Amino acid sequence: MTDALIHPINQKLVGVIGAGTEATSTNERAHEVGQRLARAGCSIICGGLEGVMREVARGFREALSDAPHDRHQIVVGILPSNLTEDGNPHLDLAIATGLGVARNSVIVNSAKVYIAVGGGFGTLSEIAYALRLGKTVIGLDSWDVHEEIIKVDSPKAAVDAALRALSN
Amino acid sequence: MTDALIHPINQKLVGVIGAGTEATSTNERAHEVGQRLARAGCSIICGGLEGVMREVARGFREALSDAPHDRHQIVVGILPSNLTEDGNPHLDLAIATGLGVARNSVIVNSAKVYIAVGGGFGTLSEIAYALRLGKTVIGLDSWDVHEEIIKVDSPKAAVDAALRALSN
Amino acid sequence: MTDALIHPINQKLVGVIGAGTEATSTNERAHEVGQRLARAGCSIICGGLEGVMREVARGFREALSDAPHDRHQIVVGILPSNLTEDGNPHLDLAIATGLGVARNSVIVNSAKVYIAVGGGFGTLSEIAYALRLGKTVIGLDSWDVHEEIIKVDSPKAAVDAALRALSN
Amino acid sequence: MTDALIHPINQKLVGVIGAGTEATSTNERAHEVGQRLARAGCSIICGGLEGVMREVARGFREALSDAPHDRHQIVVGILPSNLTEDGNPHLDLAIATGLGVARNSVIVNSAKVYIAVGGGFGTLSEIAYALRLGKTVIGLDSWDVHEEIIKVDSPKAAVDAALRALSN
Numbered sequence: 001m002t003d004a005l006i007h008p009i010n011q012k013l014v015g016v017i018g019a020g021t022e023a024t025s026t027n028e029r030a031h032e033v034g035q036r037l038a039r040a041g042c043s044i045i046c047g048g049l050e051g052v053m054r055e056v057a058r059g060f061r062e063a064l065s066d067a068p069h070d071r072h073q074i075v076v077g078i079l080p081s082n083l084t085e086d087g088n089p090h091l092d093l094a095i096a097t098g099l100g101v102a103r104n105s106v107i108v109n110s111a112k113v114y115i116a117v118g119g120g121f122g123t124l125s126e127i128a129y130a131l132r133l134g135k136t137v138i139g140l141d142s143w144d145v146h147e148e149i150i151k152v153d154s155p156k157a158a159v160d161a162a163l164r165a166l167s168n
Numbered sequence: 169m170t171d172a173l174i175h176p177i178n179q180k181l182v183g184v185i186g187a188g189t190e191a192t193s194t195n196e197r198a199h200e201v202g203q204r205l206a207r208a209g210c211s212i213i214c215g216g217l218e219g220v221m222r223e224v225a226r227g228f229r230e231a232l233s234d235a236p237h238d239r240h241q242i243v244v245g246i247l248p249s250n251l252t253e254d255g256n257p258h259l260d261l262a263i264a265t266g267l268g269v270a271r272n273s274v275i276v277n278s279a280k281v282y283i284a285v286g287g288g289f290g291t292l293s294e295i296a297y298a299l300r301l302g303k304t305v306i307g308l309d310s311w312d313v314h315e316e317i318i319k320v321d322s323p324k325a326a327v328d329a330a331l332r333a334l335s336n
Numbered sequence: 337m338t339d340a341l342i343h344p345i346n347q348k349l350v351g352v353i354g355a356g357t358e359a360t361s362t363n364e365r366a367h368e369v370g371q372r373l374a375r376a377g378c379s380i381i382c383g384g385l386e387g388v389m390r391e392v393a394r395g396f397r398e399a400l401s402d403a404p405h406d407r408h409q410i411v412v413g414i415l416p417s418n419l420t421e422d423g424n425p426h427l428d429l430a431i432a433t434g435l436g437v438a439r440n441s442v443i444v445n446s447a448k449v450y451i452a453v454g455g456g457f458g459t460l461s462e463i464a465y466a467l468r469l470g471k472t473v474i475g476l477d478s479w480d481v482h483e484e485i486i487k488v489d490s491p492k493a494a495v496d497a498a499l500r501a502l503s504n
Numbered sequence: 505m506t507d508a509l510i511h512p513i514n515q516k517l518v519g520v521i522g523a524g525t526e527a528t529s530t531n532e533r534a535h536e537v538g539q540r541l542a543r544a545g546c547s548i549i550c551g552g553l554e555g556v557m558r559e560v561a562r563g564f565r566e567a568l569s570d571a572p573h574d575r576h577q578i579v580v581g582i583l584p585s586n587l588t589e590d591g592n593p594h595l596d597l598a599i600a601t602g603l604g605v606a607r608n609s610v611i612v613n614s615a616k617v618y619i620a621v622g623g624g625f626g627t628l629s630e631i632a633y634a635l636r637l638g639k640t641v642i643g644l645d646s647w648d649v650h651e652e653i654i655k656v657d658s659p660k661a662a663v664d665a666a667l668r669a670l671s672n
Contacts, residue, residue, distance in 0.1 A: 002320040009242065010252050010259040043261075072260060074177065074242070082277040082301070082436060084178050092213075092240060095263060096277035100418060100437040101633065102609040106274075109250040109264035121636035124649070125629045127606065131623035133250070145628070145649045217606060250604060266600040269465065270441040287470035292481070293461045297437065300457035313460070313481045345578065345597040346588050382597075408511065408596060410578070418613040418637070420514050428576060429513040429547075431599060432613035442610075445586040445600035469570070 009071045012042045014162050015107060015135075017126045018052025018142075026118035027055040029140060032155035033115060034075075035106035040163055041070060045111050047103070048077020048087040048094055052117045055092035078107045078164025105129050111164040116142035116149075116156045136165035176240045180210045182330050183275060183282035183303075185294045186310075192319060194286035195223045197308060200323035202227025202243075209238060209268045210333055213279055215271070216245020216255040216262055220285045225258035226235025273297050281333040283326045284310035284317075304333035343406045348378045350498050351443060351450035351471075353462045354388025354478075362454035363391040365476060369451060370395025370411075375405060376499055381447055383439070384413020384423040384430055388453045393426035414443045441465050444460035449501040451494045452478035452485075472501035516546045518666050519611060519618035519639075521630045522646075523557025530622035531559040533573050533644060536659035537619060538563025538579075544667055545574060549615050551607070552581020552591040552598055556621045561594035582611045611626045617669040620646035620653075640669035642654040 014037055018030060031146055034056035037044055046061055047053045057075045064073060074092040082098030096102040104122055108114065108129045113136040116123055123142065130137050140158045141148045152158045177322055180203055186198055202224035205212055215221045225243045232241060238306040242260040250266030265271040272290055276282065276297045284295055287315050291310065299316055307317045308326045320326045370392035373380055380396055383389045393411045400409060408426040418434030433439040433489060440458055444450060445464045449472040452459055458488055459478065466473050467484055474492045475485045488494045518541055522534055538560035541548055548564055551557045561579045568577060578596040586602030601607040609624055612618065612633045617640040620627055627646065634641050635652055636671045643653045644662045 006257040007255060007259050007262045013261075045263075066223075072241070072242070074261075076261070076263075078263070084175060084278055087175060087435075089174040090194070091175050093242075093244070093261075094175045094278060095213075095244075095246070095274070097265075097438075098277050098438060099267075099273045099274070099438055099606070100434040100609075100638070102433075102435055102603070102606045105604075105606040105609070105629075106263070106265045109266050110252055110262060121632045125609075125632035125636070128625045128628035128632060130603070132629070143649070145647070155236060265606075267438070267606055268441075268604060269468070270435070270438045270601075270603055270606075273436075273438040273441070273461075289464045292464035293441075293468070295579040296457045296461035296464060300461070301439070311481070313479070342593040343588060343595050343598045349597075352653070356644060389551055396630075408578070410576070410597075411536045412597070412599075414599070420511060423511060425510040427511050429578075429580070429597075430511045430614060431549075431610070433610045433621075435603075435610070436614050438656075442599070442603070445602050446588055467556060 010076060010110060011044050012026055012166060013045055014042045014166070015111040015118065016044055016046045016052070016056045017107065017119065017123050018117040019120040019123055020049045020051040020053065022051045022118045026141060027051060029155050030055040030117045031059035033117060034159055035063040036155055036159040038063035038073065040159060041073065043073050045107060046075070046077055047107060048079045048091055050088060053077065054088040054090060057088055061090050078103050092140055108135060108154040110134060112136065113138065113161055113162045115140060120149040138162060177211050177242060178278060180334060181213055181279040182210045183279040183283065184214045184220070184224045185275065185282055185287065185291050186285040187288040187291055188217045188219040188221065190286045192218045194277070194309060195219060197323050198223040198285045199227035201285060201326055203231040204323055204327040205325035206241065208236070208327060209241065211241050212243040213261060213275060214243070214245055215275060216247045216259055218256060221245065222258060225256055227257050233304040246271050276303060280304065280311055281306065281330045283308060283330055287311055306330060345379050345410060345440065346446060347358040347501060349381055349447040350378045350502070351447040352380055352453065353443065353450055353455065353459050354387070354391045354453040355456040355459055356385045356387040356389065358387045358454045362477060363387060365491050366391040366453045367395040369453060371399040371493055372491055372495040374399035374409065375403070376495060379409050380442060382411070382413055383443060384415045384427055389413065390424040391469060393424055395417060397426050412437050428485045444469060444471060448472065449474065449498045451476060451498055453478055474498060510586040513547050513578060514614060516608050516670060517544045517549055517615040518547035520548055520550045520556070520560045520608045520621065521611065521618055521623065521627050522621040523627055524555040524557065526555045526622045528624060530645060531555060533659050534559040534621045537621060537662055539567040540663040542577065542661055543571070544663060545577065547577050548579040549611060550581055550622070551611060552583045552595055554592060557581065558592040561592055576664070577603060582607050593662040612637060616640065617642065617666045619644060619666055623647055628647035642666060
């Protein structure tokens with residue numbers, strides 16, 4: 001029995017990685033990614049802080065509040081500090097690691113596919129870890145450092161690529 | 169706005185800590201703790217492996233399958249390996265940390281109250297971390313190493329003490 | 337070829353664990369432990385901060401400055417923060433982990449024997465990890481939670497027990 | 505008093521990052537980097553495994569064995585496993601973290617300058633972390649992902665750039 005069958009939330013879990021301080025246009029794209037993942041029945045794992053991490057969670061929760069949905073659709077934030085209060089207010093579940101930036105390597109293990117939206121050096125470390133593990137990495141206005149990154153130019157294309165990877 | 173108001177799953181999250189290899193009687197007590205937490209509307213964070221961690225998750229999911237319940241009631245396992253497949257099959261969400269036993273310090277940050285059921289040296293490390301953070305620690309047939317540990321003698325008493333701590 | 341033969345510093349490495357805030361008498365005992373380990377040709381791994389961690393390093397460096405010694409005798413501090421400046425000034429080498437208290441599990445892997453001097457909850461977590469790994473644990477006015485801990489009543493007895501464990 | 509004054513080994517510590525499996529020419533360059541750092545009076549922090557990590561340590565120890573040197577010149581390996589035996593045999597000190605790849609974030613905190621030699625995805629994660637912390641990063645046949653990386657074309661140029669960064 002594979003993991004996809006046994007842990008219901010992991011089954012449709014998508015990672016969204018990106019920086020805590022981003023341009024308005026990048027944050028808007030993260031917000032749309034969150035909305036689209038919600039409507040597609042997915043859950044999200046992210047870093048739980050501000051910027052891209054906040055906007056993707058906000059979009060996710062807004063879209064779910066409009067519609068009937070699976071009880072197993074949640075947005076989880078993996079925080080660097082040991083205080084759940086440091087998570088942005090749109091998370092369903094805050095996992096406070098207390099690990100500082102070492103939490104970046106924790107984020108990339110639990111989903112099968114990751115969407116990078118914009119991104120600073122922290123995002124680059126996450127992309128590197130995800131590629132190392134053979135995860136599918138989708139880049140939306142993000143680091144273009146390796147041919148295995150699937151480059152897309154819209155939130156819709158990012159979520160479509162993520163759904164294809166989940167169903168493989 | 170406190171965390172209790174903003175992250176719905178953390179609001180009623182209870183940690184359950186215990187060993188991967190335990191006597192049958194200890195595992196049965198963990199199973200009943202899981203059932204009682206489910207019926208009380210709580211979510212669970214645990215280490216995600218075998219023994220106490222498996223039985224508490226199994227009891228939780230069994231009790232939920234019988235009854236209507238809140239969409240935000242889940243059981244989460246925080247795994248030492250970087251493979252979600254290593255989580256027991258009763259978890260709703262497996263967070264694969266890749267940190268080895270250092271994941272013990274991750275488990276104790278995100279809930280307000282922890283129930284220790286039996287336990288080996290790993291459990292002792294988790295109790296130490298939880299006490300250090302000022303968490304409520306409830307011991308059921310577990311390490312009796314400090315006066316701040318609330319000692320109880322049944323799964324019912326453990327869950328009752330946990331619910332009192334959550335409502336404070 | 338065993339590790340004892342290949343990594344010269346690990347060969348005579350002793351861990352010293354204890355709290356950052358301790359009574360004067362406990363700190364004085366840590367200071368003497370450091371002096372005695374230096375004169376016995378050992379190196380030290382510790383948590384690198386104040387209290388017991390500072391005094392053991394201070395005693396170590398003082399004793400070495402008086403006498404000819406092996407070039408491979410050093411005192412290493414494994415820090416919770418990501419800044420080497422946070423280490424006490426008596427360390428030869430500060431390893432800044434950035435992991436917060438999760439660094440407690442890092443301290444206990446690299447030596448074969450650990451001396452606990454006094455200690456709070458952090459020390460208890462380290463004792464638990466060390467026992468889990470089958471390390472020799474020597475307690476000087478420390479947690480008395482398991483029969484495998486070798487209880488001693490003086491810095492001399494602690495260092496003698498450590499030297500016996502190293503030579504086994 | 506700055507760290508540079510108080511922790512003697514950190515004062516001239518250089519990080520060398522690179523992959524465990526590399527082409528012969530890359531390993532030869534790592535070997536020469538190790539030799540040159542030894543002769544320049546530096547210490548080394550690295551990942552402690554095979555490939556670049558082994559060759560830089562081997563070159564370092566070979567060069568030191570030929571010549572009088574400071575007692576505080578050592579090569580330290582920060583290992584992913586919790587067993588010091590997993591370190592290559594040329595390390596003076598093996599720190600076994602037990603953290604898996606999360607140890608990559610530990611390596612980059614304790615030195616002021618890092619030389620990347622070749623490199624896979626793990627090296628890319630380390631470069632990202634080091635840039636995030638404002639460390640000097642020197643690339644020798646390595647990832648060319650950001651303008652802040654100082655690109656060099658020989659081991660001599662790499663070590664010269666590292667020495668300049670240390671003296672700033």
